[in-house]
Amino acid sequence: MGSTTGGSFWRRLGRVTASAAGATALAVVVASCGPAGQPEQGAPEPRESSAAPQEQTQAASPAVTPPEVDEGWPRWGFTHTGISANNITQEFEQDVAGSLARTPMLQNQHIMGFGALNPEPYPGRYFWEDLDSRMNLMRLSKGTPIITLCCAPDWMKGGPEGPTEDSAWAEHLEDAPYPEHFDDFAKLSAAVAARYKDVKYFMVWNEFKGFWKDHSKPADYKGYTEMYNKVYDAVKAVRPDAEIGGPYIGFDSNRTGDSELRGDWGVVNQNVLDAFNYWFDNKKGADFIVVDGASVTDAHELLPDEFGALTKFSAVTEWLRKKTDMPVWWSEWYFVPEDGTKWAEPKRLAVQAASMMEFARSGAATALYWNPQAKEGACPACLWAPRTGDETGTGRLVSGFAKWFPAGAQIEDVASSDPAVRVLAQPEQLLLVNTTDGEVTTTVDGKEFTLKAYEIKWSGR
16 A cells, blocks of 8 residues: 555555665564454354343344346456565475465566566666566465556656665656656556566556545546556557556545545545546556555544444445446555554454445455554454464454355345444355444354454354
8 A cells, every 4th residue: 555545654664675685575564462362263152141232223234236247257466566485495385385275366576666676677677576476475375466567667757777775666766767768568458468468457557556646636647547558458459358457546535535436434535536536437457446545544534433434435435336246356455554553453354344344335445454564563454374384363263254155245234233243244254244242142143152352263054
C-alpha cells in the first residue's frame, strides 16, 4: 500500500535496497501487539452454555449474486513484500511453501521494490533473479500467481542508468515514469509477461504512485490512463491470454465531503471517483477492476467504530459492481489506524475477520492481504512465524477463508440472536466473530454458541 491510503507507505513497503552484497530486504512490521488469540481452523463443535440467548437478532447476511470468475477461483491471497520465505533459507522456504500448499491461494509480487531489485537497470538489459526467486516460491507453494507491474527503473523517471542506489529506493521508488518513457515501461511490462507465461493476471501500477502526490487536488488520471493503455496494448500483444486490471487506486475517505459514495463510515474523496471514472471511460480494455483502501478516514478515524467502519468495503464494492460486471479485486485493504493505535491480537484478528466477511458478502472477487513479513521478532500480523515458519493466527484466518469462502461460494442468510456476533455462512460451514470485549452467548443456525472476547469460531453445519 502506498502513502496515499490508510497511512505511511514506508511502514509497509519492506523495500529492497541495492548494496554491494546484492539483495538486502528491510521489512517493516505492521503495528500490533498482545497474545495470540486465534483458534485453530476447522469445524469445532459449539461450546455448551446454559446462558439464555439474547432477544435481539443480528440481520442475516444478504445473499449476493457472485461475479463471474474462473472456476475454482480462491478469492483470497496475499502480496509478497520486502521479506518472504525465499529470503531466509532453502529449508525455511520449503517448510513455508509446504504449509501454503495445503490451502492454495492467490500470491502477488511487484516487479520492482517489495522484495525485487530493479528489473531493467539499463535499457534492454534485464535482471530477473529476484522475480524468478519469488515466482519459484509461488510455484512451490501451489499459488495462483499475480504480478503487479510496478514500479519503474530509475532511468525511466529522471534517474541514472544502473542498479538502484540506496537513497533512490527511499526517495524515488514511488515516482512514476516520465511520459516520454511510458513506451519503455510498457515494453518492460511485455517482457515480464513474456517471461512468466504461467502468470495469467497482471495489475497495472500501484495506487497512482507518482500520479497523485497531493490528495486534496485531482490526480493525474490522464497520465495514468495513457500509461495504462500502452501497457495494456503491449502485454496483450505478446500474451493475448493475459488478463489485465486497473486502475489500482486507493479509495480514500474523509469524515465529510460532497462525494456520492458515502455512509456512516465517511465519504470517499471525490478526486478518487473522478480518477476512477476517467480511467474507466478511457481505458483500452480491462479484464477486472482493481482498487484498495482502508476503513479508517484520512484523519485515522473509525466511524462509527472499528467494526462499523468496515461496511465501507462493501459500499465501495457495491458501487463498483453497479458500474460494471467485471470482477472487483481488492489489491490491499487496511483496518487499523496508523497513528500509533495498538490492539491486542484477538481484537486485531476479529476486526480482520469481520472485514473479510464484508468482501464475501458484497461479492468482491479477490482480496489480497498485504503480508508484512519479517525475518525475526514478534510479527502476529505476518502469515507465518518469522523464526519457525509456522502458520500464525493471521495465516490460519486467511487460509480458512480461502478454504471455505472462495469466489462463487453460496453465501446463505443466517442470523445471530445477539447482534454483537457477526456470522458468515455457506452450506457446510459457519464463521462467527464476537465484536465485543466480553463473553457473549448467542444462537445461530439453531445452535447455541458462547464466544470469549473477540473470539473467532468456525463451526460445521
